[in-house]
Amino acid sequence: MRIDRRKLIAAAPALAVAGTSFGALAAGNPADVVNLHTKDGKIVIQLRRDLAPKHVAQIETLVKRKFYDGIVFHRVIDGFMAQTGDPTGTGMGKSDLPNIPAEFSKAHFERGTVGMARSQNPDSANSQFFICFGDASFLNGQYTVVGEVVSGMDVVDKIKKGSKADNGTVTAPDKIVKMRMASDDK
Secondary structure, three states: OOOOHHHHHHHHHHHHHHOOOHHHHHHOOHHHEEEEEEOOEEEEEEEOOOOOHHHHHHHHHHHHOOOOOOOEOOEEEOOOEEEEOOOOOOOOOOOOOOOEOOOOOOOOOOOOEEEEOOOOOOOOEOOOEEEEOOOOHHHOOOOOEEEEEEEOHHHHHOOOOOOHHHOOEOOOOOEOOEEEEHHHOO
16 A cells, blocks of 8 residues: 555645654555554554564554453553553553564654553563653653554543552553554454
């Protein structure tokens, strides 16, 4: 599938409002688009294989297995990020796939950036990811950027926030209803 640059140019103002840059979307592969559904609507994520091919391959494998369906947003810090992808809902769980070596880039963490969560070990990313609510430039070069929200930031903003006293842990958290590759989301 080819990107029609004329349609992208026409859509550029709307994409900028949605929180993504025209250049970033043009760099992506239309086959690497994920639809994440919550009770409040759909979040469309352009995965960035150009920045993190191993991470994108792992996410796509997990999405195709329907791994993310029903998983909660276990850590949500207002103004910072919403984290999900842990099947235990504790922040300590992961998939049965191997961890992925870091793929740090010069990409910036800002509103709509999707990054891979990890432990203190840079090579420990597995299934957990987070979506930034705003600027998180302090993460630049230390976490892997795996994608960006191209539509649905209004839905991200509705994810239930956690307690500041408890480092964003959410009581009765929102969850991913389903997560599909856009090409398979019927």
